[in-house]
Amino acid sequence: MAIEIPRTPLVGRVEELRQLADLVGADGEAHGTVLLGGDAGAGKSRLVAELSARVVADGWRVLVGHCLDFGDGSPPYLPFTDALGRLAAEDPQLVDTLAGSSPAIAGLLPARRLLSDSSNSPEPTGRAALFEAVQDALTTLAEDTPLLFIVEDLHWADQSTRDLLRWLFTRTFSSPVAILATYRSDDLHRQHPLRGALAEWVRLPAVTRLQLRPLSDDESRQMVSVLHPQSLAEAELRHILARAEGNPFFIEELVAATEVSTGLLPIDLADLLLVRLEQIGEAGRLTVQAAAVAGRRVSHTLLAYGSNLDNTALETALRAAVDANILVALGADGYGFRHALLAEAIYQDLLPGERVRLHAAYAEALATHRAEGSAAELARHARASHDLVTAARASVQAGDEAMAIGGPEEAIRHFELALELLADPRVAAGVSETDDDEASIDRVGLVIRASNAAAAAGHVFRAVALANDQLRALPADAPTHDRVRLIHTLATTAFVIDHKLDLLGLTTEGVKLMADEPASPLKAHILYVHARASADRARDDEAARWAGEALQIARDLDLAAVATDATLLLARLDERAGEPQSAEASIAAAIEQATAAGEPFAELRGLYNLASLHYGQGRLTQAIEQFSVTAARARSIGRQWAPYGLDAVLFGAIATHVSGDWALAAEMVDVSGQSPPELAEALLAAVSLEIAAGRGDIGALAAMPRLRALWQLDGLVAITSGGAAIELYGQSGDLAAAQAIHDDAVTTVTEMWRQMSFQARVRLAALLLGHLATAAGSATATDRAELVARGDELAAKAMAVAAEGRHTGPEGFAWASRVTAEQSRLRWLAGVDADPEEMLITAWREAVAAFERFGHVYETARSRARLAAVLFAAGHPAEAKAEVELARATAKRLGAKPLIDELPSLGAAGGSASRATTGRDDETLTPREHEVLLLVATGRSNREIAQQLFISAKTVSVHISNVLAKLDASSRTEAVAIARRRSLLD
Numbered sequence: 001m002a003i004e005i006p007r008t009p010l011v012g013r014v015e016e017l018r019q020l021a022d023l024v025g026a027d028g029e030a031h032g033t034v035l036l037g038g039d040a041g042a043g044k045s046r047l048v049a050e051l052s053a054r055v056v057a058d059g060w061r062v063l064v065g066h067c068l069d070f071g072d073g074s075p076p077y078l079p080f081t082d083a084l085g086r087l088a089a090e091d092p093q094l095v096d097t098l099a100g101s102s103p104a105i106a107g108l109l110p111a112r113r114l115l116s117d118s119s120n121s122p123e124p125t126g127r128a129a130l131f132e133a134v135q136d137a138l139t140t141l142a143e144d145t146p147l148l149f150i151v152e153d154l155h156w157a158d159q160s161t162r163d164l165l166r167w168l169f170t171r172t173f174s175s176p177v178a179i180l181a182t183y184r185s186d187d188l189h190r191q192h193p194l195r196g197a198l199a200e201w202v203r204l205p206a207v208t209r210l211q212l213r214p215l216s217d218d219e220s221r222q223m224v225s226v227l228h229p230q231s232l233a234e235a236e237l238r239h240i241l242a243r244a245e246g247n248p249f250f251i252e253e254l255v256a257a258t259e260v261s262t263g264l265l266p267i268d269l270a271d272l273l274l275v276r277l278e279q280i281g282e283a284g285r286l287t288v289q290a291a292a293v294a295g296r297r298v299s300h301t302l303l304a305y306g307s308n309l310d311n312t313a314l315e316t317a318l319r320a321a322v323d324a325n326i327l328v329a330l331g332a333d334g335y336g337f338r339h340a341l342l343a344e345a346i347y348q349d350l351l352p353g354e355r356v357r358l359h360a361a362y363a364e365a366l367a368t369h370r371a372e373g374s375a376a377e378l379a380r381h382a383r384a385s386h387d388l389v390t391a392a393r394a395s396v397q398a399g400d401e402a403m404a405i406g407g408p409e410e411a412i413r414h415f416e417l418a419l420e421l422l423a424d425p426r427v428a429a430g431v432s433e434t435d436d437d438e439a440s441i442d443r444v445g446l447v448i449r450a451s452n453a454a455a456a457a458g459h460v461f462r463a464v465a466l467a468n469d470q471l472r473a474l475p476a477d478a479p480t481h482d483r484v485r486l487i488h489t490l491a492t493t494a495f496v497i498d499h500k501l502d503l504l505g506l507t508t509e510g511v512k513l514m515a516d517e518p519a520s521p522l523k524a525h526i527l528y529v530h531a532r533a534s535a536d537r538a539r540d541d542e543a544a545r546w547a548g549e550a551l552q553i554a555r556d557l558d559l560a561a562v563a564t565d566a567t568l569l570l571a572r573l574d575e576r577a578g579e580p581q582s583a584e585a586s587i588a589a590a591i592e593q594a595t596a597a598g599e600p601f602a603e604l605r606g607l608y609n610l611a612s613l614h615y616g617q618g619r620l621t622q623a624i625e626q627f628s629v630t631a632a633r634a635r636s637i638g639r640q641w642a643p644y645g646l647d648a649v650l651f652g653a654i655a656t657h658v659s660g661d662w663a664l665a666a667e668m669v670d671v672s673g674q675s676p677p678e679l680a681e682a683l684l685a686a687v688s689l690e691i692a693a694g695r696g697d698i699g700a701l702a703a704m705p706r707l708r709a710l711w712q713l714d715g716l717v718a719i720t721s722g723g724a725a726i727e728l729y730g731q732s733g734d735l736a737a738a739q740a741i742h743d744d745a746v747t748t749v750t751e752m753w754r755q756m757s758f759q760a761r762v763r764l765a766a767l768l769l770g771h772l773a774t775a776a777g778s779a780t781a782t783d784r785a786e787l788v789a790r791g792d793e794l795a796a797k798a799m800a801v802a803a804e805g806r807h808t809g810p811e812g813f814a815w816a817s818r819v820t821a822e823q824s825r826l827r828w829l830a831g832v833d834a835d836p837e838e839m840l841i842t843a844w845r846e847a848v849a850a851f852e853r854f855g856h857v858y859e860t861a862r863s864r865a866r867l868a869a870v871l872f873a874a875g876h877p878a879e880a881k882a883e884v885e886l887a888r889a890t891a892k893r894l895g896a897k898p899l900i901d902e903l904p905s906l907g908a909a910g911g912s913a914s915r916a917t918t919g920r921d922d923e924t925l926t927p928r929e930h931e932v933l934l935l936v937a938t939g940r941s942n943r944e945i946a947q948q949l950f951i952s953a954k955t956v957s958v959h960i961s962n963v964l965a966k967l968d969a970s971s972r973t974e975a976v977a978i979a980r981r982r983s984l985l986d
Helices: 014-023 044-057 078-090 092-101 127-141 159-169 193-201 217-227 234-244 248-257 267-279 281-294 300-307 311-323 340-349 352-367 375-384 388-404 408-422 425-432 443-456 460-473 480-494 503-513 521-536 540-556 560-576 580-596 600-616 620-636 645-659 662-668 678-695 698-708 715-731 735-753 760-776 781-804 810-830 837-854 857-873 877-894 897-902 904-916 927-937 942-949 953-967 972-981
Strands: 033-038 061-066 147-152 177-184 207-211 297-299 327-330 334-337
Touching: 014 033, 014 044, 014 207, 033 044, 033 193, 044 061, 044 147, 044 177, 061 078, 061 127, 078 092, 078 147, 078 159, 092 127, 127 147, 127 159, 159 177, 159 193, 193 207, 217 234, 217 248, 234 248, 234 340, 267 281, 267 340, 281 297, 281 300, 281 311, 281 334, 281 340, 281 352, 297 300, 300 311, 300 334, 300 352, 311 327, 311 334, 352 375, 375 388, 375 408, 388 408, 388 425, 388 443, 408 425, 408 443, 443 460, 443 480, 460 480, 480 503, 480 521, 503 521, 521 540, 521 560, 540 560, 560 580, 560 600, 580 600, 600 620, 600 645, 620 645, 645 662, 645 678, 645 857, 662 678, 678 698, 678 715, 698 715, 715 735, 715 760, 735 760, 760 781, 760 810, 781 810, 810 837, 810 857, 810 942, 837 857, 857 877, 857 897, 877 897, 927 942, 927 953, 927 972, 942 953, 953 972
Parallel strands: 033 177, 033 207, 061 147, 147 177
Antiparallel strands: 297 334, 327 334
């Protein structure tokens, strides 16, 4: 039969396909029987199609028969009739032969089973004769070629079909015959007739049962990538995986639904899930509907309120639902859906009034404590039943509970829901109508809790927006403390992101409002944030003054967190003043103080500051270790994506990348299987792009459009991904794109940070200068002049920024030296006002030394490669070779393909020149001679060609003499003209 070959790659079933092929003898002679089970949508049909395509390609015959869901009215032996009907359509003569040799077979043909006059009805056939006839037919079909007989959807098979199959399973075929039968395991309720048959069949020697497992998380991700080549956000991807639970069909349907984005289950998927409800009766349907409203899991006690059934009826209904594989028992007193999507489908199918009634029943049971449940459950049911006052109060409680157990993501949803409900004046009035202080809600306090939860979850922009909106909404006569509390919350969060707020102005207002207030925790907090705002505006003296006052109040009132923060700020000021040892001692003391006081968030900030200090001083090993400790501490307190926790992961990965462990760095920024906030995902993806750039993965540029759209989140996203893109565009030869992305990144960060002198600008300039210099080697005279002018402009601005940097650390010095070296290389290769070779060599030696001091493994190796090129051209081959060997060893270890590609021409240049001198006049041009001729055509002098090809001017002269001889030319100009006529320069 014709087999349709699947169009998409098989995902996650490779091992099962191999096992299935072995069981039916696909690599030899057909034999055996396999019972292939799996849930609806698990991929049985796809696996069968793959196996069929494989054996047909090997010359087998495949015969397929389907069982259909006719309920109690299914005709007997339907899959055999289906299979023979297909065979008759393909080869009627063969079927006629089979029917002629066995009249019993004729009785199974579709034409003989149609409604007809009684006078034309077939003669009755004995079961034994029919069974033997089917065995004989299968044996005959396999005489010339192996046969794979497939019976699909055995869960719908009639009793006669099951009997015939059992008979075949116990027989030995004289021809190579293999039988494969599939069934849905989730359709096998407790009373299903196939359950007993399967238990009997698997005891037969020739029968093997194979159960398809759900796809793993990695396999599910791979399937999504096949179905949706455009990358999905990690949060959306995880949502699909969580709902699908490894079922391939569910994954396919949910991915397709992303194009519609209604949030509802696709109709085909919902219909597939709901069909099972027909098996469990009215009481059973009511019970599972009530369970669907309760959620994925429901207690027996709570379910009794929703189902409105007496205990006996409820237990009977639950037994039917469990037997039908709709519900499963969970623990001693609970039930859950076998698959989450089944609960979704049932809930989606309910009428609005049914939902409201069930939610109201649950809300009442929870609120009156007649059933146990969480505040989050009460909030959900109260809101769905339109009891919004109860929903608001329960949402606040649920948010507090979530924060108490380290669940900021859940907390922010609960707090924001409460704020949304309180925006309705009727709800706000209802909440305020109570004498219970615990039941009242302080809106400013709630906004602050919501903002803190958002920050803890890593949604920092959301946190800032919440506090800022509430601050602007405050009436003029609002209590002073409300305004100061919001200013403090806003400033604390906004410090860690790029924004356009005037934090110094806001904190100045806060300090003035608290000027006449006695010492208090709020006053200490506002003094500290004002000190930090002053430090961020480079007002270090004022910052030290206000931090000192905050520290004094913190000590007087025993406020460990404020004391830690003020101490850390003073340490930061010491570091900027050129006293890193003093700063380190202060940070260590602050960490110890916070730990002793049981202030984990203050401790986290101290740990991060210590790691940053190590990195800034070029102590990479200590920095990496400290960033790791900080990240682990953040995870332990539920702040993995919050400020300092995320920063520890990010800069730990950056430091690891710099130290030369690219594999570990890539692992650190891989968020597969996680649900990071948008900012975190963008920052880590930018580092991943940087690693890809070092490896020369040009395809990674496909991620740039999405990353570019996220530059407004944080300047570091622009700097990191922009630098990586400069490298990748340069490697691909698109110098215009490299320059455009550089300018875009500089402009974006300048506007975002409102300053042109950010230190990363030096690094971006150095990277672009390197590609300008490389391009100058093959550019025309006009283009070379433009490249040099562009390079001089870049270098001037970069060095101005470097000069403004106070107490620049090893990293800053390294990139500044690189700018100087690349500018000199650019002029040298362009042949425009080039520095003397000794100055060029010195510049590159300084770049190598600077990156080596900093510990940047890749940039040290790249600097060595370019130093080697200069040394070779200047006539120092031994020194050049030593640098090349060191650089090549690093490049190979890192897998840095661009650097590997840059190195061979340096080491082989001398050899190429030597081979060229031995050529004869009748030889064609050697590759090196062709390179020289191309550069002659651009108007280069011998010296310029020597610089470009990293060979001596004398060797260039030899090559040109050989070219003139081979082309029978009397001059360079004539040689170029001849070469053009012969298309040698194309």
